Amino acid sequence: MKILNKLAATLCIPFVIGCVEKQQDTHQNEGKNKLNFIIIFADDLGYGDLSSYGNPTIHTPHLDRMAHEGQKWTNFYAGASVCTPSRAALLTGRLPARSGMASNERRVLFPDSKNGLPTSEITLAEQLKTVGYKTAAIGKWHLGHKEPYLPTNHGFDYYFGIPYSNDMDKIDGLLPYWDYCHQPNDSIKPEHFNVPLLRNTEIIEWPADQHSITKRYSEEAVSFIKKNKDKPFFVYLAHNLPHVPLFVSEEAAGKSKRGLYGDVVEEIDDGVGKILATLKDEGLDERTIVVFTSDNGPWLPFKNNGGSAGPLRAGKGTTWEGGMREPGIFWGPGNIEPGLVSEIGSTMDLFTTFSKIAGAKIPDDRIIDGIDLSETLLHLAPSPRNSILYYRGTELYAARLGDFKAHFITEGAYGELGARAAHQTPMLYNLSHDVGEKYDIASKHPEILQQIQELISEHKANLVVGEDQLVERE
Amino acid sequence: MKILNKLAATLCIPFVIGCVEKQQDTHQNEGKNKLNFIIIFADDLGYGDLSSYGNPTIHTPHLDRMAHEGQKWTNFYAGASVCTPSRAALLTGRLPARSGMASNERRVLFPDSKNGLPTSEITLAEQLKTVGYKTAAIGKWHLGHKEPYLPTNHGFDYYFGIPYSNDMDKIDGLLPYWDYCHQPNDSIKPEHFNVPLLRNTEIIEWPADQHSITKRYSEEAVSFIKKNKDKPFFVYLAHNLPHVPLFVSEEAAGKSKRGLYGDVVEEIDDGVGKILATLKDEGLDERTIVVFTSDNGPWLPFKNNGGSAGPLRAGKGTTWEGGMREPGIFWGPGNIEPGLVSEIGSTMDLFTTFSKIAGAKIPDDRIIDGIDLSETLLHLAPSPRNSILYYRGTELYAARLGDFKAHFITEGAYGELGARAAHQTPMLYNLSHDVGEKYDIASKHPEILQQIQELISEHKANLVVGEDQLVERE
Numbered sequence: 038m039k040i041l042n043k044l045a046a047t048l049c050i051p052f053v054i055g056c057v058e059k060q061q062d063t064h065q066n067e068g069k070n071k072l073n074f075i076i077i078f079a080d081d082l083g084y085g086d087l088s089s090y091g092n093p094t095i096h097t098p099h100l101d102r103m104a105h106e107g108q109k110w111t112n113f114y115a116g117a118s119v120c121t122p123s124r125a126a127l128l129t130g131r132l133p134a135r136s137g138m139a140s141n142e143r144r145v146l147f148p149d150s151k152n153g154l155p156t157s158e159i160t161l162a163e164q165l166k167t168v169g170y171k172t173a174a175i176g177k178w179h180l181g182h183k184e185p186y187l188p189t190n191h192g193f194d195y196y197f198g199i200p201y202s203n204d205m206d207k208i209d210g211l212l213p214y215w216d217y218c219h220q221p222n223d224s225i226k227p228e229h230f231n232v233p234l235l236r237n238t239e240i241i242e243w244p245a246d247q248h249s250i251t252k253r254y255s256e257e258a259v260s261f262i263k264k265n266k267d268k269p270f271f272v273y274l275a276h277n278l279p280h281v282p283l284f285v286s287e288e289a290a291g292k293s294k295r296g297l298y299g300d301v302v303e304e305i306d307d308g309v310g311k312i313l314a315t316l317k318d319e320g321l322d323e324r325t326i327v328v329f330t331s332d333n334g335p336w337l338p339f340k341n342n343g344g345s346a347g348p349l350r351a352g353k354g355t356t357w358e359g360g361m362r363e364p365g366i367f368w369g370p371g372n373i374e375p376g377l378v379s380e381i382g383s384t385m386d387l388f389t390t391f392s393k394i395a396g397a398k399i400p401d402d403r404i405i406d407g408i409d410l411s412e413t414l415l416h417l418a419p420s421p422r423n424s425i426l427y428y429r430g431t432e433l434y435a436a437r438l439g440d441f442k443a444h445f446i447t448e449g450a451y452g453e454l455g456a457r458a459a460h461q462t463p464m465l466y467n468l469s470h471d472v473g474e475k476y477d478i479a480s481k482h483p484e485i486l487q488q489i490q491e492l493i494s495e496h497k498a499n500l501v502v503g504e505d506q507l508v509e510r511e
Numbered sequence: 512m513k514i515l516n517k518l519a520a521t522l523c524i525p526f527v528i529g530c531v532e533k534q535q536d537t538h539q540n541e542g543k544n545k546l547n548f549i550i551i552f553a554d555d556l557g558y559g560d561l562s563s564y565g566n567p568t569i570h571t572p573h574l575d576r577m578a579h580e581g582q583k584w585t586n587f588y589a590g591a592s593v594c595t596p597s598r599a600a601l602l603t604g605r606l607p608a609r610s611g612m613a614s615n616e617r618r619v620l621f622p623d624s625k626n627g628l629p630t631s632e633i634t635l636a637e638q639l640k641t642v643g644y645k646t647a648a649i650g651k652w653h654l655g656h657k658e659p660y661l662p663t664n665h666g667f668d669y670y671f672g673i674p675y676s677n678d679m680d681k682i683d684g685l686l687p688y689w690d691y692c693h694q695p696n697d698s699i700k701p702e703h704f705n706v707p708l709l710r711n712t713e714i715i716e717w718p719a720d721q722h723s724i725t726k727r728y729s730e731e732a733v734s735f736i737k738k739n740k741d742k743p744f745f746v747y748l749a750h751n752l753p754h755v756p757l758f759v760s761e762e763a764a765g766k767s768k769r770g771l772y773g774d775v776v777e778e779i780d781d782g783v784g785k786i787l788a789t790l791k792d793e794g795l796d797e798r799t800i801v802v803f804t805s806d807n808g809p810w811l812p813f814k815n816n817g818g819s820a821g822p823l824r825a826g827k828g829t830t831w832e833g834g835m836r837e838p839g840i841f842w843g844p845g846n847i848e849p850g851l852v853s854e855i856g857s858t859m860d861l862f863t864t865f866s867k868i869a870g871a872k873i874p875d876d877r878i879i880d881g882i883d884l885s886e887t888l889l890h891l892a893p894s895p896r897n898s899i900l901y902y903r904g905t906e907l908y909a910a911r912l913g914d915f916k917a918h919f920i921t922e923g924a925y926g927e928l929g930a931r932a933a934h935q936t937p938m939l940y941n942l943s944h945d946v947g948e949k950y951d952i953a954s955k956h957p958e959i960l961q962q963i964q965e966l967i968s969e970h971k972a973n974l975v976v977g978e979d980q981l982v983e984r985e
Contacts, residue, residue, distance in 0.1 A: 091558075091565020091821050093585035094853050094943045101851075105579055111567035294853055294914070294943040341944045347565050347822050377575075379568050379768055440768070469568045469768040470815045 071168065071269035072372060073325040074391050075258070075312065078127070078273070079305060080120065080177060080202075080280040083335030083359065085347020086302055090364050092345065094294040095302050099310035100329055103368035107327075107375055108414065112468075113365025113382045114425050115333050118354050118450075120179050120202060121145035121507065122428075123332040123384070124275070128160040128180070128191070130388025130407030134431045137503030138180070141430035144354075145507065146179055148205050148231070152506040153181010154191060161388045162192030162271060164397040171265045174198065175257045176275035181506075189237050193273070197257045199232050199245055203277040203284075206231050225282050247284035251276060251301070255308025259315045266319045269395070274312075275332075276305050281339050298342055313368075326369035326394075326414070330384060334359045337450065350474040354450030356427035356434040357474055358442075373414055379469075380420030381437070386410045404499060424492055431502050436489050440469040441482070443489045463489075545642070545743035546846060547799040548865050549732070549786065552601070552747070553779060554594065554651060554676075554754040557809030557833065559821020560776055564838050566819065568768040569776050573784035574803055577842035581801075581849055582888065586942075587839025587856045588899050589807050592828050592924075594653050594676060595619035595981065596902075597806040597858070598749070602634040602654070602665070604862025604881030608905045611977030612654070615904035618828075619981065620653055622679050622705070626980040627655010628665060635862045636666030636745060638871040645739040648672065649731045650749035655980075663711050667747070671731045673706050673719055677751040677758075680705045699756050721758035725750060725775070729782025733789045740793045743869070748786075749806075750779050755813050772816055787842075800843035800868075800888070804858060808833045811924065824948040828924030830901035830908040831948055832916075847888050853943075854894030855911070860884045878973060898966055905976050910963050914943040915956070917963045937963075 086092055089101040089109060116126020121144070122133030133139035136158050146153065154160075162172040173195040174188035181187070182200035189196050227247040234245035258274045278284070279301045286304060293299025309329065316322040335344030337352040337359075346352050346359030353360055365382055367373045389407030392399055399405055412418035425442075427435035434446040443463040449455020463486060465479035479486060559565055563575040563583060590600020595618070596607030607613040610632050620627065628634075636646040647669040648662035655661070656674035663670050681703055701721040708719035732748045752758070753775045760778060767773025783803065790796040809818030811826040811833075820826050820833030827834055839856055841847045863881035866873055873879055886892035899916075901909035908920040917937040923929020937960060939953035953960060 085565060085822050088583075088585075088851055089563070093822075093946050096851055096853070098851070109562075111562075296941075296944045298944075340950050341941075345822055345947070348559050348567075348819055377562055377570055377572070379570070467770075467815075470770045470772075472567050473819070476814050 071170070071395055072369070073270045073272075073321060074165070074395075075262075075272045075274065075325060075327045076127070076387060077305075077309060077312075077327065077329045078124075078176070078275040079302075079329070079331040080275070080277050081333060081336045081344060081353055082279055082302065082331035082364070083344035083346045083352060084349050084362050084364060085345035086279075086335065087364050089366075091347050092295070095299045096293065097302065097306040099306050099313060100364075100366060103309070103313070103327065103329060104366045105375075106370060107366060107368035107373045108378050108417075110365035110367070110378045110380070110382050112379055113330060113363055114361050114384065115331065115363050116383060116385050117428060118333045118356060118360035119144050120177075120280075120332055124179055125154055125158075126406075127332075127384040127387060128154070128162070128273070129158045130161070130385045130405045131158070131403070132385070132406050132426065132428065132500075134428055134500065134502050135404060135406075137506040139428060139430050140505045140507035141432065142505070143507045144430065146181060146201060148182070148201060149510045150181070150507065151183070151509040151511050153183060153186025155503070155506060156185050156190065158191075159400050159403075160192045161391060162188075162273065164192075164388065164392045165269075165271045165395055166192050166194075168395050168397045169269060170395065171268045171270045172273075173258070173261045173270070174273045174275070175261070176254050176273075177202065177277035178275070184238070187235075187238055195237065195261060197234075197236050198254065198275070199234055199250075199277055201232070203232055203245075203247055203250075203280055204230055204282055227284060230282060247282070249286050250284070251278055251304045251308060252286045252289075255305075255311050258308070258312055262312070262315050262321070263319065266321060271391075276308075278305065279344060281336060281342050283342055296341060298344065302344075323369075323371040326367065326372060326391075328368075328387065329364065329366040331363045333361060334363070348472050352450060355448065355455075356429055356444070357447070358468065358472065360450070361425075361427060367414055369414075374417045376417050378413065378417070378420070380413060381422045381425060382410055382413075382420055383407070383422065383425065386422065390414065426493075426496060431505075433493065433497075436493055437468065438485075438489050438492050440467050441485045441489065442466050442468050442474070443479075443486055462486075545644070545869055546843070547744045547746075547795060548639070548869075549736075549746045549748065549799060549801045550601070550861060551779075551783060551786075551801065551803045552598075552650070552749040553776075553803070553805040554749070554751050555807060555810045555818060555827055556753055556776065556805035556837070557818035557820045557826060558823050558836050558838060559819035560753075560809065561838050563840075565821050566769070569773045570767065571776065571780040573780050573787060574838075574840060577783070577787070577801065577803060578840045579849075580844060581840060581842035581847045582852050582891075584839030584841070584852045584854070584856050586853055587804060587837055588835050588858070589805065589837050590858050591902060592807045592830060592834035593618050594651075594754075594806055598653055599628055599632075600880075601806075601858040601861060602636070602747070603628070603632045604635070604859045604879045605632070605877070606859070606880050606900065606902065606974075608902055608974065608976050609878065609880075611980040613902060613904050614979045614981035615906065616979070617981045618904065620655060620675060622656070622675060623984045624655070624981065625657070625983040625985050627657060627660025629977075629980060630659050630664065632665075633874050633877075634666045635865060636662075636747065638666075638862065638866045639743075639745045639869055640666055640668075642869050642871045643743060644869065645742045645744045646747075647732070647735045647744070648747045648749070649735070650728050650747075651676065651751035652749070658712070661709075661712055669711065669735060671708075671710050672728065672749070673708055673724075673751055675706070677706055677719075677721055677724075677754055678704055678756055701758060704756060721751075721756070723760050724758070725752055725778045725782060726760050726763075729779075729785050732782070732786055736786070736789050736795070737793065740795060745865075750782075752779065753818060755810060755816050757816055770815060772818065776818075797843075797845040800841065800846060800865075802842075802861065803838065803840040805837045807835060808837070822946050826924060829922065829929075830903055830918070831921070832942065832946065834924070835899075835901060841888055843888075848891045850891050852887065852891070852894070854887060855896045855899060856884055856887075856894055857881070857896065857899065860896065864888065900970060905979075907967065907971075910967055911942065912959070912963050912966050914941050915959045915963065916940050916942050916948070917953070917960055936960075
């Protein structure tokens, strides 16, 4: 194979061929009656990037329809403000500091990283496999590209995607990275990025053709759904876009008024439409829950090649709302009770909620941070979650309790000014009244700061920070 | 009457009792087949204040339903960034500089103002009366509170509302105005504001009970619709809220997670729900077009007592997008073709569009700035409007042509810092890519600046600035 020849010539990271299953299917509860789960996870998409969340020029009719027919959450959070820890949080239902997937030295995994998500961690895929689900990870992984860490060794029966970010790594001798993504778009080509595409554990394309990748991810999801329509299934579809560099297929190019960034988001939305249509065609729509969210906020230094946090402050990499609050859309006709939900939720809750709905036992040998949202999803009951912890690496920068958020440390994102500042008196915002975090009310509410301090003390008493899995290089 | 006694004691402005009709109904085209029109116009509500436009904690299910079943416009503009000129623009279809309703000395009318909208101007109500419509103005007028200027002398068969803003005037001896609206809310009472409530030309309450006013406006609209269900009708329902000071009825108080501001917006939305229900109950829903928009952007210096412009820059009083771009929702089952519309529209276009749909002749003795949007509303055709002129008083500060907006002069709103600055090279933004007006691209696109200059030259060649109607005091 030509591509594998190319791989052989340029390979600097040993990918393992062949899939070793870490855990056997038990099939003990297999049955057609179980709900299927599809998580569609965008990359660096901001709170303000969908038309249903207020974007004026990006048209996302399929996601908007999901929001209208299902639940549109307006206080839904990623588990971290950057890729790797956010993905670890979603799949394990645990704060990334616990699993060692948060680091103060290297914020995410890179192609020279040695480690990944420890095999001792239990993923949502592994949970669902214990009750008979077929599982697929499609898209960006970014939880370790070496043998023990690939999706097929973390509970996924099938994998198709790229193992880390689509900008890893740029090929040397070209423009510096930061200049790169401010170039006119047609000067940037997939060949400038040294990123492989895998099927299961095999590299099938290198560099990945990123122009067609979004479309192919959606097609892979459709194909997996069709093949597994008679079993309960779980699809984790983690698009690697709209993370820069931005690429779209020929047919999607130039369609959006928002420019290339809009084209990319609209192509993801097209894929959502195809998946929903497949569910309907196969009679699975009333047996499936589909979620859409994103791993972290928009990468603002990339200007118009980055997204929008809408009314939220700042973006990716920060513990301001723009860094971690995301669209959160739940769809499932006959199951998800339609409504606008301004209660608090987290991507970590998907682990617990879907485990509960599927009848999988929640692990009791470790702390799980995810909370069961099923009563909210199925019956619009109030969310049982009333707090969010905003970590940067293994440091707690901010905490939300109910309407109120206290910032103990603030810092700009990478690529943006804004030095780290520790606040003797924390800054305090009422997020329900002041979502833009503009009006510090700390001096008026010492009692709320006190309550938040108590929340944190309780949390820290139960926190064991896992050994840093991101820092070690080969 | 107690209230009239109070009026007699405190009256400082001569209201005229009795209604003189300036124009006779012609009834030449009266008929059941004509569509009814309802314009619901909020005051100081921002682009980001409805859930369908991205607000995380204000729930507006009725407006959201209108947006979903009808058209949600994302590039819809008020005619000015403050009350009086914006209202003149909507009702006359003309730039307020033409009618003398824009001033560089006094930005709006006040209780000591001598004049109002000239009787020589033709309002949308007068237009529709020529073809047999019954017309009502309900809510805030702000186009002159003296005899010749009241709604009943500008084409409205019926009027119920307050003649100027709900903060006019504060009663002396209390807290300074700016402190006022930052007070804890329960310290502010309707009695602090010297604003009368009129029915037709008669004062029926003074000061107006602002706690119940939003509810009463909606009830008046419902009542007018029921009374006139067999005729074509036009209701101009101009809520005086969420302009500060904020008041709600007892039943709406404390309902919104957004606090008092949210309660106010949600009470307006409740009223929308009652109006839509009435249309359905009376079998009028497929014979009526309902529009919702606002007069200008949020009054940001009032912090959480002001609204949100969402992703837009700045707010009320400025010619940044936050000052003039508004939610624009068109609903009319069977008539308005549902869709998300990111084409350009203006409140001035309502004059022309509704006149055309109703079969009323567009005046040919004056320049009308409104453009007929009916093909877009009825058939989702591209909008024929491709430009917006952003005036402050009678000075043109900025102009939009297609995707691009050039700022020639910028200035902060009143109550906000930001000195007037004239730009030798205008600032240029691509609003479709960069709705937050962050990335000036003037140096890259001199050809676009040239096109915008040509647009302005053409416009100015046809502009006669009307005599200033706002400056003169009694």
